[in-house]
Amino acid sequence: MDVVRxxxxxxxxxxxLFLVLLILMHKGKGGGLSDMFGGGVSSSLGGxxxxxxxxxxxxxxxxxxxxxxxxxxxxxxxxx
Numbered sequence: 001m002d003v004v005r006x007x008x009x010x011x012x013x014x015x016x017l018f019l020v021l022l023i024l025m026h027k028g029k030g031g032g033l034s035d036m037f038g039g040g041v042s043s044s045l046g047g048x049x050x051x052x053x054x055x056x057x058x059x060x061x062x063x064x065x066x067x068x069x070x071x072x073x074x075x076x077x078x079x080x
Contacts, residue, residue, distance in 0.1 A: 026059070
């Protein structure tokens with residue numbers, strides 16, 4: 001059980017960091033923290049609707065993985 005717990009904890013940290021990176025890559029809607037990090041600057045990649053849709057899909061997928069990892073860790077702790 002310790003190997004599963006360590007693997008899930010590692011997956012949780014990595015997916016959490018990747019999720020933060022993906023969220024910061026989204027195009028800002030204006031006036032928020034995204035403008036502070038350079039979100040106000042328009043780029044050629046940010047204007048593409050296909051790139052934005054793919055970024056949304058990847059972000060949702062990593063978010064689901066992150067949530068499933070938390071549930072898995074809870075189950076391991078509960079039944080260990």
